[in-house]
Amino acid sequence: MNGRDNLLNFANIPELKRRLLYLFIGLAIYRFGVHIPTPGINGEAFLSLFKQASGTLFGFLDIFSGGALRRFSICALGVMPYISASIILELMTVVYPSIKELYKEGPEGKRKLAYYTRYLTIAICLIQGFGISLGLERMTAPNGAPIVIEPGWLFRITTTLSLTAGSMFLVWLGEQMTEHSIGNGISMIIFAGIVAGIFPAIARTLKFVQTGEFSLFFLLIVLLLIFGILVFTCFMELAQRRIPIHYARRQVGRQIIGGQTSYLPLKVNTAGVIPPIFALAILMFPTTLANFVPVEIFKQINSFLRPGSILYEAIFAGLIIFFCYFYTAIIFNPKEVADNLKKWGGFIPGIRPGKATEEFLDRVLTRITLIGALYVAFICVLPSFLIAKLNLPFYFGGTSLLIVVGVALDIMGQIEAHLITRQYESFVKQSKLKIK
The missing domain is CATH 1.10.3370.10 (SecY subunit domain)
Known part of the structure; x- marks a missing residue:
């Protein structure tokens, strides 16, 4: 049986099938959480304001949150606080050698680093959540409508805790996906958020073709350009x-x-x-x-x-x-x-x-x-x-493209590793039967 047959029949491997099922369930839960709104926000007013602020840090974070920030859901911060905490700890290895030693202590050191990362993530979420709540109270929509329905300390505390809880839930979900599914769970959540924006982009492009703003020839040129960029990115990442x-x-x-x-x-x-x-x-x-x-x-x-x-x-x-x-x-x-x-x-x-x-x-x-x-x-x-x-x-393009390509290559590599392991186990069983 060649590699192509293995790829076509990979769902027949029980372990791989179970991990893929867990992956899809985890992503479905994540997409459900994206649509849970944060209390006290005027959704329509915030969306109209968000369209004007697409060039700010909010617009950048919305790409990785899969539209959660645009809707200002409880998952609006996404997993970016966790990524920021991980990067900060890696940078601190230069200043504090004791943290660097934890990377060399094996599973015990990784477990301590995971605790430190979670605590630092909570601190970042609380700071960002409180700062966002203060900022939203001062802002209004282009038509003059207030973003916050009832400003005050109750709104600030509720918003801060909601955003922190939503972000930490995604971190927990990502860790569970890492343990029970395929690939890194945090990366898969970011991957799913970026991919979720592809379908609206395709719909907008087809709409422009229907209205005559884009010609079919121009669309073909764009598709060839996108394909070439994807091939080039895959080549450079490998x-x-x-x-x-x-x-x-x-x-x-x-x-x-x-x-x-x-x-x-x-x-x-x-x-x-x-x-x-x-x-x-x-x-x-x-x-x-x-x-x-x-x-x-x-x-x-x-x-x-x-x-x-x-x-x-x-x-x-x-x-x-x-x-x-x-x-x-x-x-x-x-x-x-x-x-x-x-x-x-x-x-x-x-x-x-x-x-x-x-x-x-x-x-x-x-x-x-x-x-x-x-x-x-x-x-x-x-x-x-x-x-x-x-x-x-x-x-x-940009960071989103690098993440999508990197995660996709990682998933394909892990699937291939499962296929090779399955093939090796079958070979060992056949050898034992022949010896008997």
Whole structure:
């Protein structure tokens, strides 16, 4: 039975079938929670205001919440506070070595880190929820209607607790999906939120074709462009530099170990989607403050930092390149890798162990990180070009595209691993029968 037959019959594997069912149930619960409104909000007034604030941090977060922020449901914050808490803990490894040691303690260390991440997530949710409630009380819809029905401390406390509870529920749901389904549950929730916006985009595009604003030829060109970008993104996400590693033979007791050849894979995009998230958060911060705090300096900065402008896109690309190098330096330590290779008798052909290996790895990583940073910057700047120049009625590219491709590749890899395991178990059973 070849790989194609396995893919066609993967639902016949009980374990895989159960995990896929759990995945679909978890995503269905998430989509149900997206439509539960937060008490005390005038939904129509907030939606009309939200359309004007699509260029702020709210518009960015709405992409990952699957429309929950647009509806201002209890899941409006989504899992972004959890992601922010995880990133903060990873950045703190540079300042606090004790946190870095937890990453090396195995399951016990990961469990402690999970506790710290949850507590930090709750703190972030409380701060964001309370700040949003204060901001909403000062805002009105374009027609003058108030966003908050009855302002006051009751509304602030209710909103803060509702948003915090909704976000923590999604975190719990994501952890359950990670344990019982396929892939990372938090990533799957973000993936589902982004994909949920694809169908309205398709409907808007078809409507434009029906009304004659888009021709069929133009639609075909757009589809070919989208397909090419997807192929390019998949290629770059899988691209890696494989550095050959040789292990010297050594005798341990009566056994001789080593003498094998392996490789060290260095991904072109080592930092993943973290750099554009950091860059967007920084760029959207003045714009968001300009909507909540009536200070002239924020309004002036907001007028210069308009998405689609040359200055905005140049700063955005520069921040992405900076954070690509910054985050790669945090998660990959050439000195540590070189020391581990030397400890286990491994070496790179033509490179001396120790300091020379560290310098070689640092030099190679610097070069491929430049390629990865330029690729991420290109993918993230692309949506503004497509919307401004081609008048596309939907947002395509950027951080959302990187997440969708990354999660899809991860799911396919895990499904393939289940298929290989199933095939291996069948092979072992057949072998035992033949021996008997």
